[in-house]
Amino acid sequence: MPTISDKGALMPESPIRKLVPYAEKAYKEGKTVYHLNIGQPDIKTPQIALDAVKVHSLNILAYTRSEGSEEYRQKIANYYAKNDIYVKHDDIIVTTGGSEALLFTFGSIMDVDDEIIIPEPFYANYNGFSTASGVKVVPVISKIEDNFALPAIEEFEKLITPKTKAILICNPGNPTGYLYSKEEIQKLAAIVKKHDLFLIADEVYREFAYDGNKHYSIMQDFGLEDYAIVIDSVSKRYSMCGARIGCLVSKNKDVIKTALKFAQARLSPPTLAQIASEAALETPQSYFDEVITEYVERRNTLITELQKIEGVKVAKPKGAFYCIAELPVANSDDFAQWLLEEFDVNGETIMVAPAAGFYSTPGVGLNQIRIAYVLNKESLIKSVNILKEALKAYNN
Incomplete structure (x- = not known):
C-alpha cells in the first residue's frame, strides 16, 4: 500500500x-x-463590499493578474498611506488570504531546514506553514504572567544560528491580543539589521488597537526597507473571512520578484473577491x-x-x-x-x-x-x- x-x-x-x-x-x-x-x-461585512459583487458588470469571470489587479493594488497603497505606511503598488502582491502570503514569504526567503524565530504562543497555522515549507520554527517563549510581552532581546540573540533567516511577529497578536510598542519594534529592527535577517509582521489586526494605544507597522520609519515583509488580509478588518483576499508587502524588490513566481504558479487570486475587497477600501472610518x-x-x-x-x-x-x-x-x-x-x-x-x-x-x-x-x-x-x-x- x-x-x-x-x-x-x-x-x-x-x-x-x-x-x-x-x-x-x-x-x-x-x-x-x-x-x-x-x-x-x-x-x-460593509454593505459597499457586498453590493460591489451584486452589481458587477462582468460577462466573463476571467483570470486577473497574478499579483492582483493594478487598480486594486494602487488603492491598497493609498490605504496604507492613510496609515503612515508609504509603499507603491508594485511593492504589493495580492494573495488568496493572508495564509497564501505567508506561504509565498516562506517559499521566497527560506530553504528546507532553515530556521525562523517566532515569539510563542503564536497563530497556530505558522506551525503548518513551516512544516509545509520544510522550515524549522525556533520559539522564544512569552509568558502569561508578563501579559505576553516581547521577551528580552537577548533571548532572541541566543537563538540565532547560521540557519536563521527571519523573525516573525503577529501585531496585534493572535492568540494573545498583545500589541507591540514602538520601542519593541525598534529593538527587533536593530537585531534583524545586525544579523542580516528578515522581519516578517502579520498585521491583519492593524485596526484593532485599544485603550488609546497606537499600532506601529514595521513598514514605518524603522529603516527596514530591505528587511521588512508585511502580511495583510481583508478577513478581519472588514469581517470578510470568506473572501480569502490578502497581500504580501515589501520594498525589497528581490522578495517581490521571487514571490511573484509563486503567485504565477497558482495563476491568480479570486476575481469577485478582489472586486469586493477593492470596494471595501471605501468603508468609512x-x-x-x-x-x-x-x-x-x-x-x-x-x-x-x-x-x-x-x-x-x-x-x-x-x-x-x-x-x-x-x-x-x-x-x-x-x-x-x-x-x-x-x-x-x-x-x-x-x-x-x-x-x-x-x-x-x-x-x-x-x-x-x-x-x-x-x-x-x-x-x-x-x-x-x-x-x-x-x-x-x-x-x-
Missing part, C-alpha cells in the same frame, strides 16, 4: 478546527454551541470606530467575567479579539472535547481552542485555551458561566 509523506504525517492539526466533528455531533443532539474557538466575527468600541466592550466583559472564576488566569489583550486563559485543568484538549461531548447547561455548551497548538514547544500551554471574543456581550456572559460550571463538573 502506498504511504503518505513524512511532511504530511508531521503536518499539525488545527487547534481551531479539529474539534468541529464534536461540535457537529452536539448540534445533532440539539445543543446550542457558543463558538469561542474561531476568529469569525459576527460584525456585518465610522465603521471602524463602532467596531472598535464594540470589541473593547466585549473584551472588558469577557475579562471581567473570567476573573471571577477561581483558578482561572487571563491576560488582558491590547488589540485583536483574542485572549489566552489558563485553566485549572491538566489538559485543555481533553477538556474542550468533553465540553462538546458530555457537558451542557440547559442544552448549551461552548467550543474553545486548546492553546497547546499555538506553541511549538512540546508540553507548553496544555492548561490554556484561546478565546475569541467575536460574540455579543450577552453570549459572552453566558459562555463564561458555562465555562465556570463546566470546570466545577470536570474537576469533580
